[in-house]
Amino acid sequence: MKNTAGRNSAQWVLLVAVFIIATCGLIYELVAGTLASYLLGDSVTQFSIIIGVYLFSMGIGSYLSRFFNDDLLEWFIRIELLVGLVGGFSAILLFLVFPLAFSFQPVLYALVGVTGILVGIEIPLLLRILKDKVEFAELVSRVFTYDYIGALLASLIFPLIFVPYLGLIRTSLFFGLLNVGVGLYLCRYFAGEVRSVTAIRFSGILILIAEVAAFIFSEQIMSFSETLAYNDHVVYSTSTPYQRIVITKNKHDLRLYLNNNLQFSSADEYRYHEALVHPAMTAAAGPRNVLILGGGDGLAAREILKYPSVQKVQLVDLDPVMTKLFTTQDILAEINRHSLKDPRVTVTNADAFIWLKENKKQFDCVIIDFPDPSGFSVGKLYTTAFYRLLKTAMTPQAVAVVQSTSPYVAPKSFWCVNETLKASGFQTIPYHNYVPSFGEWGYVMARQSGGYQLPDTFAIEKKYISQAVMEQMLQFPADMLAHEPLEVNKLNNQALVNYFEKEWGKYLDQ
């Protein structure tokens, strides 16, 4: 034993350690609780279960502490490092595990449990380390005072400072570093009383380096977990001023997501694009000039180019990044069979509404493949104002077709598009088909006169469509009807956006 002053300062060092351990322990618990309520919802349930598991695990830890009999200080430091390791990486681990849906909860509770046990061991260990150095009543009072002050500090700084400024991943790493730092400091301070100083110090520094690295690369780790979330390998992702483009690939298919909405799967997109394009192209009877609005993936263009009558295809898509990708990237251009490089195809990157306002040309067939009407901006592209403008770009015999969301999930939205086209002076031919990766999908053909006759044949290369299939597509079972009078979608009411939000909102809540 050293002199009184030395003993005193050793005592204070250990008490500060308790304080930090208590803070860190509670922070890990809060990280787990926040993550669970973010990811799984129902924050009341998540927080109460996590608090329960954590406290109970501390109890287990306290029980286990009786089995530590020698080298208490050394164990204390080891456990400190272990808490730093487990706690520090907890948020990353949970984010990475989350996409693997079934294992998330077991991993979550295991993590909370392990952290709880380790923290639970530490307090009794510390009491025992200090029991000969401080009077018992004094010792208990001090240790628990620091423990609880640490808890208060944690619960205040976590929501007010750490989550807003660092985010969850870096918060947990920060406290992990703190734990490890305390461990290394104790190791140095009590170098004389600990036997395997070098080994402990070495492992401490390793953890420290790993956590600093993770802290620096937290963003990359996040985007890696994003790739896991897609269940597939993200081969390309970028944010343009207009949207977030993500392309994923696995051994079965390649998928395009715009703003997290699936645009196509290479496995079944032919079903969607054949249904979108061929009924209108066939009804238009030998179309020469074709307009595509949207459809920057070039897949509708691929179908259109199958018609020998086609001389010119004008494609108008908002996003130059999108059309460039599908023109220049081989893996993508193979899917659209290099349609965007075809001499008959002109690609214009412009806002469809503005382009249409300025356009003077007339087309024999118009394919409209816009994103679903999920917001007020895109909702404008489904209004009477837009469709009246569309009419000016159509020859008298021309046929247009509009992708019109799912009549099964959103019947009111689908039939609202139909009503809006009618109110804009079109005859309409609504139809639908099944696309496995989308579900049941709907389209509305529109022309100014002439009605619709089922064609005898679809005289192009195809995998899906035929006269018999078309006949079926025109049939709507009762569960795809609106069953109430619908509003027409106009710029000054945006009725469609309201229908769409309600219907898809309800569907996704299920």
Added chain:
Amino acid sequence: MRRDEFIRLTAGMAVAAPLLHACSEKRNGSTVIPGEIVGASAAAGHLLRDHSFNPPAEYETREVVIIGAGVSGLSAARYLSQQGIKDLIVLDLEQQPGGNAASGRNAFSRYPWGAHYVPVPNNNLTEYLSFLEEAKVITGYDQAGLPVYDEFYLCHDPEERLYINGHWQEGLIPNFGLNAAELAEFKKFFSLIDHFKKLKGSDGLDAFSIPVDTSSRDESLRALDRVTMKAWLDSQHLTSEYIRWYIDYCTRDDFGTPYDVVSAWAGIHYFASRKGKAANAAYNDVLTWEQGNGFLIEALRQNLDGKIATGALATSVNATADGVKVSYLDVASRQLRGLKARHCILAVPQFVAARLLGDTERGKAVTDHFRYVPWMVANLTVGDLHERGGQPASWDNVIYGSASLGYVDATHQQVQQRKERRNLTYYLPLTHTSPEVARREAFRAGHAFWAEKVLADLQRVHPDIRERTERIDIMLWGHAMVQPRPGMVTGEVRKALSKSVGAAIHFAHTDLAGVSIFEEGFYQGIKAARKLLEQT
């Protein structure tokens, strides 16, 4: 929310939050947002007051001179021109015609500097409807004979929102966080309005109609012009904070006059005179354009090319044996010029008219009875703003309890998917003190003062407004509009001042109607033009 969406969202938040904060700290407080006080013509106007100029050496001759190229003046010019009078000239002090319907433009859109919308018109206003046909605002009529409005000009959805009790609610009539009793007051108020809307006076005329002079003269209704809106609300036991705020907002919005100052007749007229029916819109829908009513100004002047002289500050109007002599300052050359005409229409506010005529008695009547409220209007060019919860960004965005009227988004009527920037027009009628004091204060304060006032107000709903605002321009309207205080509408003064002087000088301005709305200006112009034509 789906799992993958969530991950991206939280990742985004975690990464972006510290960066955004760092960014805001750097700029907060220390950065001055560029911009200027526009509309320097107030200074030019003071030339008239403070300088004397040599009388014009020679006089050009015109059949008609119209002074003032606001709605009234242009409406008169349009009407006369349609009636075959081609030899006319309209003089205006500003560089751009339009008066209160002035507008500006930048790389992102046009935007209003004043009046920015008109309600769906009442169907009995034949001349107004045919003007709107001319302007292609009305594209046709349905089978019931109701006008079909161009969808691009009807205010797009979402139209209005109110930030109240920490939340953006849809529409401006407070409902979020109100209890049943408070909501019942609104129900009662609107049922009273509904009653007034259908009510006819003892003379068989509509109780409240547009123009105001076509309203019933029933004494029991005119009595409402002897009390303030506040007194009337008291008498109806409509006392909740919410309804009072709402009424006050409305009367400040349309008349620049608080509800405890405005006449109850005018206050009710605001609500009860709008009865327009349309094939594709409701009576409470509005027509609006990027440049606000600047669009209608362009339509009014479309056949007046070469007949509008801007930067032309009239200095005097004198009756002669066979007409009038007008002199005006050509602001660019600082030369006094002269015009002789057979007829003149003074389409200017009455305090200006009195000065031009050199008529002190007239001037006294105006000072004694007319109060003109000053306004501050700001245009902000902004990037993406942080939004509080509730209804998404709308055309009209109002903050409950604010001294301002909130802002309208000039780019709202644009149809493209992505807007690089938005232009927000912020309105503040300066009603916190007397018009005279407010006016003096307004012109004394600099750009920085006004910019700060706007930002401090908008910061409550857009915490990042300071970082996202790239430019703020300020317009100060010294005499934006006349206040319809009790006695204004039914009183004799405006009638007396409306009378033509001799055979040659006629008057047209919304201050002669008592309420400053587009229709009044439009009909003021036509009325003066008709009086003029009677003399030919």
